[in-house]
Structures are given as C-alpha cells and as structure tokens.
Amino acid sequence: MSMLDTAQIRAQFPALQQQVNGQPAIFFDGPAGTQSPQSVIDAMRDYLATGSSNLGGEFVVSQRTGQVAAAARHAMADMLNARRPEEISFGQNMTSLTFAVSRAIARTWQAGDEIIVTRLDHDANIAPWLLAAEDKGVTVRWLDFDSADCTLQLDTLPDLLTDKTRLLAITLASNAVGSITDIRRAVDSAHANGTLVYVDSVHYAPHGLINVQAFDCDFLVCSAYKFYGPHTGILYGKYEHMAALTAYKVRPAPALPPGKWETGTQSFESLAGVTAAVDYLAGLSTVNGDRRTRLSQAMANINLHETALSERFLRGVTSIPGLKVYGITDIERLDERAPTFAISLEGYTAAELAQRLGATGIFVWDGHYYAVAVMERLGLLESGGLVRIGFVHYNTSAEVDRLLDTLHALAAEITEIN
Numbered sequence: 001m002s003m004l005d006t007a008q009i010r011a012q013f014p015a016l017q018q019q020v021n022g023q024p025a026i027f028f029d030g031p032a033g034t035q036s037p038q039s040v041i042d043a044m045r046d047y048l049a050t051g052s053s054n055l056g057g058e059f060v061v062s063q064r065t066g067q068v069a070a071a072a073r074h075a076m077a078d079m080l081n082a083r084r085p086e087e088i089s090f091g092q093n094m095t096s097l098t099f100a101v102s103r104a105i106a107r108t109w110q111a112g113d114e115i116i117v118t119r120l121d122h123d124a125n126i127a128p129w130l131l132a133a134e135d136k137g138v139t140v141r142w143l144d145f146d147s148a149d150c151t152l153q154l155d156t157l158p159d160l161l162t163d164k165t166r167l168l169a170i171t172l173a174s175n176a177v178g179s180i181t182d183i184r185r186a187v188d189s190a191h192a193n194g195t196l197v198y199v200d201s202v203h204y205a206p207h208g209l210i211n212v213q214a215f216d217c218d219f220l221v222c223s224a225y226k227f228y229g230p231h232t233g234i235l236y237g238k239y240e241h242m243a244a245l246t247a248y249k250v251r252p253a254p255a256l257p258p259g260k261w262e263t264g265t266q267s268f269e270s271l272a273g274v275t276a277a278v279d280y281l282a283g284l285s286t287v288n289g290d291r292r293t294r295l296s297q298a299m300a301n302i303n304l305h306e307t308a309l310s311e312r313f314l315r316g317v318t319s320i321p322g323l324k325v326y327g328i329t330d331i332e333r334l335d336e337r338a339p340t341f342a343i344s345l346e347g348y349t350a351a352e353l354a355q356r357l358g359a360t361g362i363f364v365w366d367g368h369y370y371a372v373a374v375m376e377r378l379g380l381l382e383s384g385g386l387v388r389i390g391f392v393h394y395n396t397s398a399e400v401d402r403l404l405d406t407l408h409a410l411a412a413e414i415t416e417i418n
Ligand SMILES: Cc1ncc(COP(=O)(O)O)c(C=O)c1O
Pocket: 031, 032, 092, 093, 094, 095, 096, 122, 124, 125, 171, 173, 174, 175, 200, 201, 202, 203, 222, 223, 232, 233, 370
C-alpha cells in the first residue's frame, strides 16, 4: 500500500494543474525532467529577490550567497551519503561535468591503456569517454546488455578487465528501458583490478536512495532537474581523487575541491532550488530524524508507490494487441527496474504514438532519448526508436488507467483498419 498522499503531493506542483484540450495533463515524461514543487520555486525566487551576488565579497548579499552554496553542498552530501560536503561539486549539468572530469582523468592515461563503457548508458556517459580515449590513444571496450531483458551482462565484466583498464563508466539505471545495475558488484570487480568507476545516477536519483559509501564508487553524477529541482548538475568524487586530479580551471580558482571543479560562476538560484528539492524529498518521509534518515524512508515510500504503478501498467498492457514492452516485464522482478518503460505499438511509429498521446494530454517521449547505444543494440535506431513512459511519485493509478484506456483505443483503431 502506498504511504504517499498523492492528492496532497500534487497540490504542491503548480505545473501538474494544467489542462490540454480540456483534459488534465499527465506528466509521464519524468525521465526527461520532473516538475518542481512550490517550495523549490519559492527558494529560487527568494534567492533572486533578496539579492544575488558572487562568492567571497565582504558584504551581506555575497555572504548569503556563500551560505546558499554551502547549504546545497550539505544537502547533496546527505542525499548521496558523501563522507564530507567537499566531495560534492556543482556544474551546469551532468553532461558538462562529465566532459570536464573525463578530460581531467584522461590526463593520467597512457597510450595503450583501456577503458570500459556500456551499451546501456545514456550517451553523456559514453561520448565524453570515447573522445578522451581517442585523444590519448586509449582502447575502448564495451560491456553489453542482454537484449531479452535489457540488463547489463555483469558476469562478462571480469573478462573485459585487463591490467591496462583504467576506468569503468557505468549507469545505475537506464533512462530508456529502466534496468537497474548492481553497482556494488561492478565496483568490486573493477576495484579488484585497480580500475576507477564513474557512475551515472541521473535516471536512478528520483526513484531510490543513493549511497556512494555503500556503492564505493569513485565518482557519481546526477542532475537536480530529474528529482524535482532546477537545471543543475551534481558531481560526487572521493575526496582523494578530486584533490589529486588536475582540473581544467582558471588560475585564481581554488586549488582544492570543490572549488577547483566549479568552473566560473554557479547558478546560485539553482543551488537554492537544489536544497529545497532535497528538503522536499526528505519531507515525504513519515519518520523523524536527521535529513539522511528521512530521505531514506521517503525514498522507500516513493519506491512502494512507483512499484505499484509499474505493476498496474504491466498487468494492463498484456491485453493490448500489438503492444511490446522492452526490458524487464516480470512483476516478480520490479525491484530490478525503474518505473520507466520503452514500448512500441504495432501500426504506429514511435513519433506517431507520442503525438497521439500528446494530443490527449499524455506527455511521453519518443526516439532514443540519447540512449543511442541502447537503440542501436536493439536495432531500433534507424526506425525512430521507442515511446518512453516514465512514472514518478506524483503520478497516480488513475493516470495509468487513462494511459491504458488510450493505448487500448489506439490499438483498436489499427485492428479496425486491418
Ligand atoms: C541517464 C542519463 N544520464 C545523463 C543525462 C544527461 O544529463 P544532463 O541533462 O544533466 O546533462 C540524462 C538526461 O536525460 C540521463 O537520463
């Protein structure tokens, strides 16, 4: 049973109140970005309204800006369970942070070294590594996924690791098919080989508790706009790595983390929003305690709610003729997937299906959503990819039912034509 009061939750999100062609909008586009609660909007507005400034000035507005940045760092350290706030750096988005860190890490590589990327990843955790490898004459090996259930073939990882493997770039959850990776298992294999691990947790972050200490990963990235916050990227790195690596930075910038990684002026209004987003999530908890304790219980509540939506969806689609779900469809294995479903419906291209759903106010994504390697591997890149339906905690079972009814009607149109 869901511990979340969705009516009370939804009332906090102004964007969810809108209608499309007389129908309430249904936001099933969470994997591409979530909506923000009023508390996040207020925090960002308040920062700008009380005066914005750069860091380090001898006046009150600048000092307040310093407090806003420190609070956001603290909030993200709680959310990711970093050992210390200095292990958290902010940047424009996950992609830009990954380009910056990949260049810095690549300075430590020699020609003939090797790295591993996966076919399950978003291109933001592939392309930066391919380009850095090309610059340094480094060989790239690919960790594949099983095309039947779209889960990474972690049992083949030991075969890919050699004494030359410097880095494994790997996703915590696929933004296309939802599969969750057993990160600790991947990290243990990589570390036994002296290989660093860079984890993309962008897709996973709104769905489950991240624990960088339990994962023991070396780096981890996420993006606040996927967990109800503003457009800001977040980078975790073990302090020893972040201190030792050479960052591409301007000379007066701090020599130590996190400042050495935060190039230029940050979006401080976004950092105010990041803190508010973490506090919003912690507020979904029904227990008292410190923020990490509340986040832990809140994410468990979210997981329960989202799993119920996934089950309803998967049971519902079995009776829709011509509908195929990619990835894990076994109800018993829902703990191995995020509530993100890539689907096809016979008679429609992905773009046509997304347009038909969009016209009825159901927001979904179509194409490859930058999971280019996934679509390539499934042989769907040229034909326009798949429709992606993503549930988050503010979605309801009534919304899932409306989606199922609409898909039934669209399938019936094709049956009538044939
Ligand atoms: C799994 C995953 N990784 C990385 C990214 C890129 O994140 P950003 O937009 O913050 O660069 C996305 C964005 O959709 C994503 O879903």
